[in-house]
Amino acid sequence: MDFQNNLDFALQLDKQDPLACFRDEFIIPQHNGHDMIYLCGNSLGLQPKATASVIAGQLDNWSKYAVEGWFDGDTPWMFYHKQLTNSLANIVGALPAEVVAMNTLTVNLHFLLVSFYISNNKRYKIIMEGGAFPSDQYAVESQVRFHGYDPKEAIIEVFPRDGEDTLRTEDILQKISENAGELALVLFGGINYYTGQFYDLETITKAGHKAGAFVGFDLAHAAGNVPLKLHDWGVDFACWCSYKYINSSPGGISGAFIHEKHFANTELNRFAGWWGYREDKRFEMKLGFKPQEGAEGWQVSCAPVLLMAAHKAALNVFDKAGSIQLLREKSKVLTGYLEFLINGINREQSKQIFKIITPKNADERGCQLSIICDNGKAIFDHLVKNGVLGDWREPDVIRLSPVPLYNSFKDVYMAGKILEEAVKR
Numbered sequence: 001m002d003f004q005n006n007l008d009f010a011l012q013l014d015k016q017d018p019l020a021c022f023r024d025e026f027i028i029p030q031h032n033g034h035d036m037i038y039l040c041g042n043s044l045g046l047q048p049k050a051t052a053s054v055i056a057g058q059l060d061n062w063s064k065y066a067v068e069g070w071f072d073g074d075t076p077w078m079f080y081h082k083q084l085t086n087s088l089a090n091i092v093g094a095l096p097a098e099v100v101a102m103n104t105l106t107v108n109l110h111f112l113l114v115s116f117y118i119s120n121n122k123r124y125k126i127i128m129e130g131g132a133f134p135s136d137q138y139a140v141e142s143q144v145r146f147h148g149y150d151p152k153e154a155i156i157e158v159f160p161r162d163g164e165d166t167l168r169t170e171d172i173l174q175k176i177s178e179n180a181g182e183l184a185l186v187l188f189g190g191i192n193y194y195t196g197q198f199y200d201l202e203t204i205t206k207a208g209h210k211a212g213a214f215v216g217f218d219l220a221h222a223a224g225n226v227p228l229k230l231h232d233w234g235v236d237f238a239c240w241c242s243y244k245y246i247n248s249s250p251g252g253i254s255g256a257f258i259h260e261k262h263f264a265n266t267e268l269n270r271f272a273g274w275w276g277y278r279e280d281k282r283f284e285m286k287l288g289f290k291p292q293e294g295a296e297g298w299q300v301s302c303a304p305v306l307l308m309a310a311h312k313a314a315l316n317v318f319d320k321a322g323s324i325q326l327l328r329e330k331s332k333v334l335t336g337y338l339e340f341l342i343n344g345i346n347r348e349q350s351k352q353i354f355k356i357i358t359p360k361n362a363d364e365r366g367c368q369l370s371i372i373c374d375n376g377k378a379i380f381d382h383l384v385k386n387g388v389l390g391d392w393r394e395p396d397v398i399r400l401s402p403v404p405l406y407n408s409f410k411d412v413y414m415a416g417k418i419l420e421e422a423v424k425r
């Protein structure tokens with residue numbers, strides 16, 4: 001698209017946007033009496049207006065039914081998670097039986113590593129993206145130690161080439177094939193939290209399997225942001241959080257995917273709990289764990305219903321918006337517009353003030369642009385002071401993420417203007 005740096009153009013794009021009405025589903029935080037320009041869905045998504053009433057509905061059930069709410073009322077809590085399944089399956093491209101909402105993200109990563117990090121003297125290595133989110137690094141380090149290996153030997157990180165900011169798929173594949181004989185697991189983020197790079201998950205999955213390893217993904221920055229086809233790609237497992245692009249409350253419930261090809265595999269370890277026990281026999285309270293069929297068999301503890309209610313309110317908005325593909329189409333244009341405006345500042349100043357380290361190719365990124373500049377923290381502070389909220393990640397990146405469900409082209413235009421001001425000060 002031929003973008004223009006003027007307000008009328010941005011307003012025209014908003015007028016033509018079939019998803020523009022969804023902004024009204026959200027509570028937009030205020031700054032000096034105006035809507036804040038919230039570009040931080042990469043960290044915490046905005047609150048849907050319906051969230052309070054959906055949670056209130058469950059508080060009401062609690063007050064009416066008390067313990068009997070597990071089986072009584074309009075939405076018995078025993079089965080509450082099932083209402084989330086179809087929407088989640090659509091978001092990550094899975095069969096409904098392959099997904100479940102449970103726990104929190106790093107907790108799910110640990111539980112899934114229990115099942116899918118199967119080491120022996122020959123195969124014990126894990127390949128990860130260099131600079132993975134620290135919680136993933138700590139989870140993997142501790143799992144490797146738990147298996148009796150030295151993280152320095154067992155964890156192989158793939159880094160960008162010298163002078164480059166993001167990974168080349170060919171380098172990931174090369175690392176996988178070099179280590180094929182010793183590789184137990186390939187574990188990548190779907191989108192890297194720092195650079196915003198969206199990895200080629202299908203190709204990585206194929207290569208990992210060819211090397212004889214399981215392949216899993218942390219989709220914290222990908223779920224609800226980019227279209228995914230976990231089932232068709234044959235991914236073994238994945239997990240994600242719901243508080244970023246899925247807008248399901250701070251620390252909200254996580255999701256997990258286990259491919260159906262693993263359902264019948266009784267060799268896989270699990271750290272079990274009663275909520276993963278066969279649903280029809282759970283309350284017989286018998287010795288000897290018998291898992292519920294499908295991803296639900298990985299559940300551990302009883303459902304945190306209030307968090308699930310927040311999740312349900314947010315997933316309803318996704319369902320109303322239709323396919324994730326529609327969101328993606330807007331998202332590419334919205335982020336492309338932000339990129340155009342930032343590059344415009346560079347052009348106007350005749351030098352590179354802002355370096356965008358996120359890939360230029362829209363297919364290799366989601367909503368987020370990661371920007372580096374001299375005086376980055378001062379620029380970031382100017383944005384915040386003027387009502388543009390992205391976030392700052394040490395050591396030197398400003399992350400700005402226009403989200404198609406609630407951000408407008410006007411938001412992006414205004415953010416560009418305030419960035420420009422910050423440079424000219």
Ligand SMILES: Cc1ncc(COP(=O)(O)O)c(C=O)c1O
Pocket residue numbers: 104105106107133135136189193218220221241251
């Ligand atoms: C990629 C990634 N992995 C893991 C986490 C940690 O998630 P949690 O604190 O919900 O376990 C985050 C948090 O932002 C993240 O971005």
